[in-house]
Amino acid sequence: MRILLVGAGGVGDAFAKIAARRSFYELIVVSDYDLSRAERTVAWIEARHGAQDGRFLAERIDASDPDSVAEVAQRHGVTHVMNAVEPKFVPTIFAGALAADANYLDMAMSLSEPHPTNPHEETGIMLGDDQFALSADWEKAGKLALVGMGVEPGLSDVFARYAADHLFSEIDELGTRDGANLVVRDELGNEIFAPSFSIWTTIEECLNPPVVWEKDKGWFTTAPFSEPEVFVFPEGIGPVECVNVEHEEVILMPRWINAKRVTFKYGLGDEFIGILKTLNQLGLDKTEPVRVRSADGPVMVAPRDVVAAGLPDPASLGPRMTGKTCAGVWVTGTGTDGMPREVYLYHVSDNEWTMAEYEAQCVVWQTALNPVIALELLAAGTWSGLGVLGPEAFDAKPYLDLMALPVDQGGYGQPWGFEDRLA
Amino acid sequence: MRILLVGAGGVGDAFAKIAARRSFYELIVVSDYDLSRAERTVAWIEARHGAQDGRFLAERIDASDPDSVAEVAQRHGVTHVMNAVEPKFVPTIFAGALAADANYLDMAMSLSEPHPTNPHEETGIMLGDDQFALSADWEKAGKLALVGMGVEPGLSDVFARYAADHLFSEIDELGTRDGANLVVRDELGNEIFAPSFSIWTTIEECLNPPVVWEKDKGWFTTAPFSEPEVFVFPEGIGPVECVNVEHEEVILMPRWINAKRVTFKYGLGDEFIGILKTLNQLGLDKTEPVRVRSADGPVMVAPRDVVAAGLPDPASLGPRMTGKTCAGVWVTGTGTDGMPREVYLYHVSDNEWTMAEYEAQCVVWQTALNPVIALELLAAGTWSGLGVLGPEAFDAKPYLDLMALPVDQGGYGQPWGFEDRLA
Incomplete structure (x- = not known):
């Protein structure tokens, strides 16, 4: 698995830092409109965890331009594009990933537009509508777009x-x-x-x-x-x-x-x-x-x-x-x-x-944790799918097990809680 | 009495309209940074009350420049400068009026500055401090600066x-x-x-x-x-x-x-x-x-x-x-x-x-009413004084009587109320 991370802001930076402790991928290209932000994240990882032997690279990218996204992805043979920028850039990163024949993940879906005349009763364009409309294209390409894979949604x-x-x-x-x-x-x-x-x-x-x-x-x-x-x-x-x-x-x-x-x-x-x-x-x-x-x-x-x-x-x-x-x-x-x-x-x-x-x-760390776990399950083949899918399209048990498993047993050491409120 | 009204915004416009029904003055020069605003006020008065035989004139003025205020005042032989703009212009209009050897009225006093280290317990520079500091100059010139003469203060x-x-x-x-x-x-x-x-x-x-x-x-x-x-x-x-x-x-x-x-x-x-x-x-x-x-x-x-x-x-x-x-x-x-x-x-x-x-x-009408009444009392000699004075320095009874007196008996027809709250 070769990952292109788009965005080294708060969530992107935390994604890279969490992923740095895992070994399920070959490469993470940390990219940002501001190259110095991407370089800062890579430098933090190398300072904290030692030389990564080329596992982490910094690149400049323009998230508003599908060609820029596709170019960086193709140049590095990327298999998965991880969107970690503001949701207004969903359409361009989504298109750039498909153009590069890569799979795609995000943590927030394409934006909504209220109903023009009855906004407080009827939906207009809904969150993700623009992405689900293209699901057949992703299926045809044999690729997965896993949308809403942060903490909430995710x-x-x-x-x-x-x-x-x-x-x-x-x-x-x-x-x-x-x-x-x-x-x-x-x-x-x-x-x-x-x-x-x-x-x-x-x-x-x-x-x-x-x-x-x-x-x-x-x-x-x-x-x-x-x-x-x-x-x-x-x-x-x-x-x-x-x-x-x-x-x-x-x-x-x-x-x-x-x-x-x-x-x-x-x-x-x-x-x-x-x-x-x-x-x-x-x-x-x-x-x-x-x-x-x-x-x-x-x-x-x-x-x-x-x-x-x-x-x-x-x-x-x-x-x-x-x-x-x-x-x-x-x-x-x-x-x-x-x-x-x-x-x-x-x-x-x-x-x-x-x-x-x-x-x-x-808040940003909790958001970033979840796409790392999802990518690990996809890398292992535990999760697989085609087209535009949400996290609930996949089996939840292996996800929650891997998340909760202690670090020294190969998990993420992040137990989840359960309250039986009628008990 | 010859009045220079500085400012034809909401309050200035209402001042001129209220004064137009009175006869205690010879001239009101309606001035504004935007000449068209002053002209609009004069045109409204002439349309509503007929030709004023030169009682109302429109002029352009720069309230931030004492020389501009003095020049317009002197050119028209003004006896009273009426400040009807934002309080940040108090110092320059105040200075311009004194330079033109005219009396002065405003409806808000020079601005305060909070205490530098203990603002919620001690005063710093107070409202009007900068005006009261110059009271001796006004007395020496034989002129009155009647400050805070709107509705509140006033x-x-x-x-x-x-x-x-x-x-x-x-x-x-x-x-x-x-x-x-x-x-x-x-x-x-x-x-x-x-x-x-x-x-x-x-x-x-x-x-x-x-x-x-x-x-x-x-x-x-x-x-x-x-x-x-x-x-x-x-x-x-x-x-x-x-x-x-x-x-x-x-x-x-x-x-x-x-x-x-x-x-x-x-x-x-x-x-x-x-x-x-x-x-x-x-x-x-x-x-x-x-x-x-x-x-x-x-x-x-x-x-x-x-x-x-x-x-x-x-x-x-x-x-x-x-x-x-x-x-x-x-x-x-x-x-x-x-x-x-x-x-x-x-x-x-x-x-x-x-x-x-x-x-x-x-709200603007009620603010503008009061300086008109005050000017009428000054024109009649009922009120008189030198230096920087507040409205409470003068006898209140003739003021309230003139305000309450019906219009057909020569008053303003604006009764005031009185509640005895222990009765």
Whole structure:
């Protein structure tokens, strides 16, 4: 297996660092629009783990240009293109990988567009629509595009498949629930507002109409922040206010798993929900440029870019952050014994540990872990498939086993949690 | 009396329209940086009230240049310069008026600067400090600078003086309280967020440390939004959440009126307070430019300018606004009969009426009304003084009488209200 990693930002950097401890591939080409970022990642790996005998290379790439992606992939005989940049680049990397006759993985799917006249009830273009539309091309080429293979989507979809295969005879709801107790402090130790993930992407996710799937209705949308619910997260995180958010799981799970309802709720917490509502109310979430006075005369800037410019870079927050983040799926329905059942399957990532082990903050590290595991299963032939597929199209058990197996036994040493909530 | 009005924005335009119905002056020169704005105001007056035989002239002026202000004033033999622009231009208009040997009025005083190391407890440079420092120059020139002569400060200070002279033997607190029930709707009739006063100035007022005066301590500051209090406003406005805000009354009243405590609380309401806190938390209130990406490469813009650019112009809101705004002073202490007393003296402005009568929204109209009355009293010699003085330095009774007197009896037909809250 020869991998082209597109993007050496927070998640890409963590992907390479995690993969550096594994041996299932021959080559990882770490590429970025900014070559120095790719070189920094490769240098960190060589400093930490010794010379890699050419297993890691740094390259410059333009993710917005399919030809650039295909050229780098072909030059290195790449078998798998790993997309680790913002989802707006999905179409070009997706096309470049196919052109290079390589397989493809991403952690977020092609972007949605709201319904033009009825956005809070009906879907428009959905997440991933543009990718699934090309599934036949991938099948014909004999290649796999494994989409949504981060932590959420990704590990959450694996959990859902596991619940369907091993824990339930009938599923009422597959509810992905994401929450954290992360706190960021300034130099003086005061708590500050600093989102642990790209504010640009967070605004996109949270202010787009959330999508819900029901067996009788299919996919439909609601107003942003709908159906608030306090969900109690494990391992000391505790209760967090969660709301519906547009997310890939709701698109992916119903395609392969039988359930009555599929939702995604994000534990944003009261404060962050209030901030996002205010940004929306004041039009500061907008991506269309507005005319603003400046010392050099009027300029055109997108309000959302101004919001992002004023906040610290999430990748820089690791050393100033404490706490844990939890990703998981809450499943309700009838157990294999015919009795009502309610479980929460989850994985927790602790910032203190990810910083000490990988110099990566926990949210990006947890995201990056999962595509490494998936690639290892694909390299071994444990997972295989053609066309555009989600993580739940594959057998969940070998994935969760490899993830949980201790490092000294050849696994990733990342146990996952299980709560039987009716027990 | 020959008046130079500097600024034909919302308040300046309303000032000219209100003055057009009075006859106490010979000339009003309506001036603006944008000559067409001044011409529009003059044209409206002539269309509504007929030819004014040269009583109104339009001129271009640069409020940031004392020489420009002095030149226009001298050319027209101006006796009184009326400042109706943003407070950042106070120093230059103030200097230009004195250079032209004219008297001066404004509705907001020179800006403050927070204490460099202890901003939430101690004052730094206070509102109006830069003006009071020059009082001797004005006295020597035999001229008056009447500062803070809008509605708040302005009418509020007149109310305070009236209470001290006619209603109380001892005052515990002079508490200016400002509240409204204004609602702005979009074309579809949905309520929208649209501040009825410049968001730039509102942020400045609300995020600067509020100042409080106490007889034993003098002036001191608190953190923004301190001492929240629900104040019940009259004439159907009802209860509104008010918080301490930096305002001129707290600086002016203790200079001329004997009280134990002087405060200003603004009825921002929960929602607006939340929005201002969020803007502050995200650094979007900042006036220092930040580097932001744009289609033309990185640009430098002040986040506060971006916030303002995204909101509708307050002067344009009149037709889409409903409701009333109330300005007044809540006075507690001992009445002239020796008994405990608590009164609220106030003036209410109804947007429906100000739009119908003046095509001006009620907040700017109410602000502009008061300097017209003050100038009429100065023209008549009822009010007179030298140096830098606040409205409470003058007798309040003739002011309130002229304001309340019906139009057909020569007054302004604007009754003021009085609530005896212990009765």
